[in-house]
Amino acid sequence: MTEQLHERLADLAGDVATPAPLDPAGLWHTGKRRQRRRTAAAAVAACVVVLAGVSGAGLLLPSGDLSQAPSATKTAPALPDRLHVPGHGLISNEDDPAGPFAVLLSAGQGWPVKTSLVGVSATTGEYRRVTLPGGLPPELGFSETAASLSPSGRYVAYWLQRPGDRADDHGGMEALSGVAVYDTRTGKVRRELVDAPYGISAWALLWVDDSRLYFRAGEIGGAPGTDRASSSRAIGRGWVWDVDGVQRRVPLAMPGGEAIDDVVASDGHGRLLVDPRGGSRYFLLDPAHPKEAQQVRVRRSDSNGTSSAVAASRDGKTAVAAGDEHGSFLAVTFPDGRARNFRDLRAFDVYGWADATHVVVGLGAPSEDGVGSTRIAEVDVTTGRSAPFIRMPSQQLNSPELASDLLGTPPVDRGEPDWPTDPRVFIGLGVGALVLLLGALGVWRRREQR
Amino acid sequence: MSSAEEQFTAYVGARRPALVRTAYLLTGSAEDAEDLVQTALIKAVPKWGRIADDPEPYVRAILARESVNRWRRRRWREVTSDMLPETRTAEVDVAGREALRSALARLAPRQRAVIVLRYYEDMTERQTAEALGISVGTVKSQCRDALARLRVSELAALS
Known part of the structure; x- marks a missing residue:
């Protein structure tokens, strides 16, 4: 069979006519062109693979890790003389701690906009994304109680959200479980929990000095006849917690145990401005030495009686963003009882005292487009003159938190931060290049097949 | 050049x-x-x-x-031809060639390649396997199957 098959196959093959003459040189050159095209296609394919790899890496990496800039040179701690709107894909402070922070911002990033906490290093000016474990969503902003930067910028104090609770369960109030401090130099967190069946609500959170935190919380009550929380909250009480110590919080009280109705401000150096009986008398009180409380005069409320931003100096001066019919203005009360109003300085925020005669405030200024802008200025309370302190970007930023210890040091020029490239840019470029190259390959293949 | x-x-x-x-x-x-x-x-x-x-x-x-x-x-x-040779003779004639071409056309392309390489080019099973990039075992099985199909076609042609 096989021999027969060979013969029959040979016979069948002989059927084919002698092929037409062919130019071998043409075949050779066609082969060479094909070789060149295949080499080029292989190079393109290699590029595609590399781009796809880069894109894949961008997808897998957490945002901000792809193009981490080398750490900037450290200098003495200082505030930056200018703030910038944070770029995309910031490096996380957990990945590369840059504390202490000179500034804490809350800024919207990305699309859709997602609010993030951002710290600005006091020693390098670098910007870092900050995640506060167990904290309230950054979308809530700082408000008056959400997060607070310690005077040196080493810690960020914040409220701990009660796990599993929603604000809707408590009449719109966030149910909290305690406070925590985030160490900006290490990313570590210390927690101080408050036992309460339905959680607590936030009243006040401010630093007595760089290691003592004052916080006041009200206990959320239970709704009568149910096992659910009510919408009511107690005024609660205030405690001082030594975040570097081993002891738990201690209640804050006036000498003799007199309760304190309100803590208005802190001088950042160990004394709180307190209002024991609600608007009648004010004292500068060191929680560790209550008997040495110093009475001071404060013009605190505006014409509508609402509370205003207040900053106390070490010598007992107070600066207030007081209110009038045109908005808010800077009002300063001296320890001897004299008061001075600076109605041409439309101060909406008071950051603290730079020294005995200069206070740092946030000023609002009308702009040409009518939207208005803000700036941070230093005001000489003896003359009323203001000078730019920290320049704000034309694009609005939420009011920042400043490390008050650094207010006495002239802000320094940190230059434009070297924003990391958003990994999504790499992904977008990679995908775009991939699509283009695949399209080009497809067109090329079609032409070749014709 | x-x-x-x-x-x-x-x-x-x-x-x-x-x-x-x-x-x-x-x-x-x-x-x-x-x-x-x-x-x-x-x-x-x-x-x-x-x-x-x-x-x-x-x-x-x-x-x-x-x-x-x-x-x-x-x-x-x-497109294979339905024309079959009237008779099968020892000498290969036109109808026989047409029958073989038709039978080859009915084979799967790889089977056809195996048959051509093995029985026309006289390659060994190993050489055929290397040429087609398949295993020797596959060559054997494809060859066996292809020969069986050719025989069936031959019988059909005879009938």
């Missing part, structure tokens, strides 16, 4: 008719056979520096693989 190109030119001139005959058995069409040979020769050019001493196995391997791949890519299926 480079020496490699000269060698290539000489090889094409000497071996192209034989390659076309093999390709004819693989494709069943003279036109496709010439096209297949040209493709195989063009594909051999980039490798010529390495195969110039003995290009035949490489070119035949391309020829066989390309015939299978073309079928896969284009789903080429030859």
Whole structure:
């Protein structure tokens, strides 16, 4: 069979006519062109693979890790003389701690906009994304109680959200479980929990000095006849917690145990401005030495009686963003009882005292487009003159938190931060290049097949 | 003209008719056979520096693989003739050739390639396996199956 098959196959093959003459040189050159095209296609394919790899890496990496800039040179701690709107894909402070922070911002990033906490290093000016474990969503902003930067910028104090609770369960109030401090130099967190069946609500959170935190919380009550929380909250009480110590919080009280109705401000150096009986008398009180409380005069409320931003100096001066019919203005009360109003300085925020005669405030200024802008200025309370302190970007930023210890040091020029490239840019470029190259390959293949 | 190109030119001139005959058995069409040979020769050019001493196995391997791949890519299926020879004689006649061509056309492309390489090119099973990039076992099984199909076709032709 096989021999027969060979013969029959040979016979069948002989059927084919002698092929037409062919130019071998043409075949050779066609082969060479094909070789060149295949080499080029292989190079393109290699590029595609590399781009796809880069894109894949961008997808897998957490945002901000792809193009981490080398750490900037450290200098003495200082505030930056200018703030910038944070770029995309910031490096996380957990990945590369840059504390202490000179500034804490809350800024919207990305699309859709997602609010993030951002710290600005006091020693390098670098910007870092900050995640506060167990904290309230950054979308809530700082408000008056959400997060607070310690005077040196080493810690960020914040409220701990009660796990599993929603604000809707408590009449719109966030149910909290305690406070925590985030160490900006290490990313570590210390927690101080408050036992309460339905959680607590936030009243006040401010630093007595760089290691003592004052916080006041009200206990959320239970709704009568149910096992659910009510919408009511107690005024609660205030405690001082030594975040570097081993002891738990201690209640804050006036000498003799007199309760304190309100803590208005802190001088950042160990004394709180307190209002024991609600608007009648004010004292500068060191929680560790209550008997040495110093009475001071404060013009605190505006014409509508609402509370205003207040900053106390070490010598007992107070600066207030007081209110009038045109908005808010800077009002300063001296320890001897004299008061001075600076109605041409439309101060909406008071950051603290730079020294005995200069206070740092946030000023609002009308702009040409009518939207208005803000700036941070230093005001000489003896003359009323203001000078730019920290320049704000034309694009609005939420009011920042400043490390008050650094207010006495002239802000320094940190230059434009070297924003990391958003990994999504790499992904977008990679995908775009991939699509283009695949399209080009497809067109090329079609032409070749014709 | 480079020496490699000269060698290539000489090889094409000497071996192209034989390659076309093999390709004819693989494709069943003279036109496709010439096209297949040209493709195989063009594909051999980039490798010529390495195969110039003995290009035949490489070119035949391309020829066989390309015939299978073309079928896969284009789903080429030859239109087979229903004409059968009236009688089967010891001497190969026109009808016998047509019957064989029809029987080959009914084989799967790889089976056809195995039959052509094994029984026309007289390659061993190992050489056939290397040329087609398949295992020797696959060559054996494909060959067995192909021969069985050819026999059935032969019987059909006889009937």
